[in-house]
Amino acid sequence: MSQAVAAAIALGATPAFAAQGDEESVSLQAVTVTATRRAESLQKVPVAVSVVDGEQLERDNRNGVASIVQQVPSLNFRTGASNKDTSLFIRGVGTISTSPGVEPTVATVIDGVVYGRPGQATLDLLDLERIEVLRGPQGTLFGKNASAGVLNIVTKAPTEEPHGYIDQSYYSGNESRTRFGIGGSLIPDTLKGSLTTLFGSYDGNVDNRANGHEVNGYNRKGVRGKLEFTPSDDLTLTLAADYMQSHDDAPNGVVSKALTPAFAGALAPVSASGHSRDIASDYRSHVEDINKGLSAQLDWNLGDYTLTSITAWRGWNNTQWQDGDRLATITSAFPGTEDKGDLSYDQYSQEVRLASPKGEFVEYVGGLFYMHGKDDETYRRTLVTPTGSQRGVADYTTTSDSYSAFGETTLNFTSRLRGIAGLRWTHDDLEYDHRRVSTSATTVSGIQPGTRSSGSVDEDGWSGRLGVQYDLSDDVMAYVTYSRGYKGPAYNVFFNMQPRDTDALKPETSNTWEAGIKASAWDNRLTTNLAVFHSEYDNYQANFFDTVANQVVTRLINAGSVSTEGVELDYALQATQNLKLSGALAYTRARIDQFSCPAGAAASCNVDGKTLPYSPDWKSYVRADYSIPLANGLDVELGTDYSWQSEVQYDISQNPDTTQGAYGIWNASIALADYTNGWRVALLGKNLADKSYSPMLASGSGYIYRAVPRDDERYFGVQLRKDF
Incomplete structure (x- = not known):
């Protein structure tokens, strides 16, 4: 959320902010991002970027x-019973699919490593420095599956100075979170390291009336080194390893x-009921x-040039058990459906980049990228009736290889004008x-007869960016860019896959125009960042609700053409040395221009001109932080934030029962800290207005959940x- 929100969040992490001693010299803290694959000031990069501080996320x-969608108005998230079923949306565009044969529209990159599946990165994130949300197509430098945007996640780098911490949190609902970290120099000026661990548990906030158990909680433990x-x-080698084990119910x-x-x-x-927290x-x-x-x-460092190589392997194992009928009783009218899915995914990636020196007439970043991914899944479904049971088992494998060559150049025509x-x-x-x-x-309920199929497809795609950037003054920068986005071909591979699903989906492409202005004023005590955009997507890959074997499923198709346009504003004001105000506002008009109705569709296809799912027209976020220095060296920190969004439709078929009305969430906190002696204690209240809402509504066979x-x-x- 550009520097406005980044600066606001930074306030909560430090007691005195960026003050220089007197109120006239108070200024917002500078923010550095790697949105252009270089470390640059957020106010100077010609990209719409939202930045969220990692430590403040944990404090909140x-x-x-x-959980960051409340802070970043242009970002939305589709949840599910398993992290395997999650999706990210930027500016109203995302892909809803559990198929391993489709790429996410929004790329997730952690420390330079692209994550091939969206569910890999939606659990707890360890040792965060910051999250950069790059809005709009980022296909030139981030490449794979970045046709709508990128979550560029940066973890903390080891420091030379020895340090450690322990952080313990308790929340109502019997939620406990423990973090422990150590780091520092192992060989002076040569080797340094860090290690962070996490233990978290939560009973949940949903009651199963059939057995009295509390669910919707988690148990997680992880480590990152x-x-x-x-x-x-001239040479730096960074080795990183992480492991996260999670049990979610x-x-x-x-x-x-x-x-x-x-x-x-x-x-x-x-x-x-619309606010129910009970299941049977x-x-x-x-x-x-x-x-x-x-x-x-x-x-x-090769002279003034920098060569970067990132070699990575990631593994993901996910086993999910789901009650498909959502009932505790079995009758002839409502048979039981019991699902179990096993997933094993491995990916290998290699990226090489060369960055030219800054300050020359021609500055560039260029490189090569390769990624191999293999997904093996087994999905079992058992249909239980009063007279017996039926069973279906599907085994499916998906293999992908992606090769890329890329480059981006900045031409410094004058000290103010750049191409x-x-x-x-x-x-x-x-x-x-x-x-x-x-x-x-x-065919029986939820299970199609046996079948076998296989297929392969290969495609070449082009993406890129053209633009101009101009410094209107030392404190005001404006830019206009055109971006071409590309997302590769796809297969709708899932348990009940049928002959109609065996054809490959065409690649998804997008064309985006964006104009922005980033300004600082009042001796850098005020920043305002504004972006205006218009995007058009062709061969949009989307899930359409359909009925297969008498069960509602999501069916992946080339849905046609869609467009999204809007305005985004971020701001921050260091009103005094102790008071900081900040916020963000986004208007996103994401609409279906022309929908290509699939043959035999069970739901309505009359959706031209309707909203894209998971895309409210309006979202906003405001925050205030106030620090009170005490005479004894202590600091009292007060913080409050409020997020609001307008009505949102969760179903592309525009089911009136899957609409969430407008709502707002109010949070607040108070903390006492002694940063000289290194301790802090805080009390926080979440959703103080006690507003119930649903981040996902979907249709089942005879009900909405x-x-x-x-x-x-x-x-x-x-x-x-x-x-x-």
């Missing part, structure tokens, strides 16, 4: 990608509306997830193999931190 009990080896002034949706009296009766003793389930929905990785980054030109060529190879066996030779967020009701917490 926002512990992963899903870094070693930074500097044998000379999110229910497979809470029924919010029964569409038939029969289903309402079967749901008893639970009554469906006889089959336990939960997820076991392991995410791990290794990377090596080499930075070599931008970038281009990327991508070649994608994608293949799948799918086999399903069934105990029934005919919703996801229940952590802050669906008011809750409180205490945080304690000691640095040593």
Whole structure:
């Protein structure tokens, strides 16, 4: 959320902000980003970027990608019973699919490593420095699956000075989070390292009335370590390893509306309502997830040039159990559906970049990229009836290889005027193999008969950027850019895959115009960043709700053409040495221009001109932070924030029952800190107005169900931190 929000968040992390002693010299803290693959001032990069501070996220009990959408108005998130089923949206555009044969529209990059599947990065993130949300196509420098934007996540680098900390938090609902970190020099001026651990648990805020258990919670533990080896002034090698194990027991949706009296009766003793936090389930929905990785980054200064190599491997294992019928009773009218899915995913990537020196007439970043991914899944579905059961098992493998060559150049025509030109060529190879066996030779509820298919496709795509950047003054920069986005071909590979799903989807492309202005005023005490954009997407890859084997499913198709346009404003004001105000506002008009109705669609296709799912027209975020220095060296820190969004539709078929009305969330905190002696204690309240809302609404067979967020009701917490 550009410097406005980044600066606001930085306030909460330091007691005195960027003051220079008297009120006239107070200024906002400078923010450096790597949105252009170089370390540059956020106010100077010709890209619309939102920046969120990692430490402040933990202080706000926002512990992963899903939780930052309240702070970044242009970002939205689709949740699910498993992190495997999640999706990110930027400026109204994203891909809703659990298929391993489709790329996410929004790329996730952590310390330079591209994550091939969106579910890999939606759990807790360890040792965060910051999250950069790059809005709009970023296909030139970030390449793979970046046709709508990028989450560029940066973790903390090891420091020379020895240090450590322990951070313990407790929240109502029996949520506990413990972080412990150590780091410092191992060999002076040559080797330094850091190690961070996390232990988190939460009982949940949903009750299973069938057995009295509390669900929608988690148990997580993880570790991240870094070693930074500097044998000379010109060479740095950074080795990183991370491991996160998670057990989540999110229910497979809470029924919010029964569409038939029969289903309402079967749901008893639970009554469906828009604010329900009760389920009645006889089959336990939960997820076991392991995410791990290794990377090596080499930075070599060749004179004034910098050569960077990033070699990485990531592994992901996910097993999910889901109660497909969402009932605790089994009758002939409502048979039980019990699902179990096993996923094993490995990816290998290599990127090499060369960056020219800054300050020359021609500045450039160029490189090569390769990524290989292989996904193996087994999905089992059991249909349980009063007279017996039927079973289907599908095994499917998806393999992808992506090759890219890219470069972006900045031409410094004058000290104020710059031109931008970038281009990327991508070649994608994608293949799948799918086999399903069934105990029934005919279709039964939720299970298609046995089948087998395989396929392969390869495509070449071009993406790039052209633009001009001009400094209107020393404190005001304006830019205009044109960006071409590309997302590779796809296959709709899933349990109930049918012959109609065996054709490859065409690549998705986008064309975006963006104009922006970034300004500082009042001796850098005020910043305002404004961006205006218009994007058009062709062969938009989207999920359309359909009925397969008498069950509602999402069917991946080339949905046609869509467009999104809007205005984004970020601002921050250091009003006094102790008071900081900040906020962001986004208007996003994301619409379906022409929808290509799939043959045999069960839902309405009359959606031209309607809104894209997970895209409210308006979102806003405001924050105030106030620090009170005490005479004894202590500081009292007060903070409050409020996020609001307008009505949002979650279903591309425009189901009126899957619309979430406008809502706002108010949070506040108070802390006492002694930074000289390295301790801080804080009290915080979340959703103080006790506003219930749904981050996801979807249709089932005869009902509507919703996801229940952590802050669906008011809750409180205490945080304690000691640095040593």
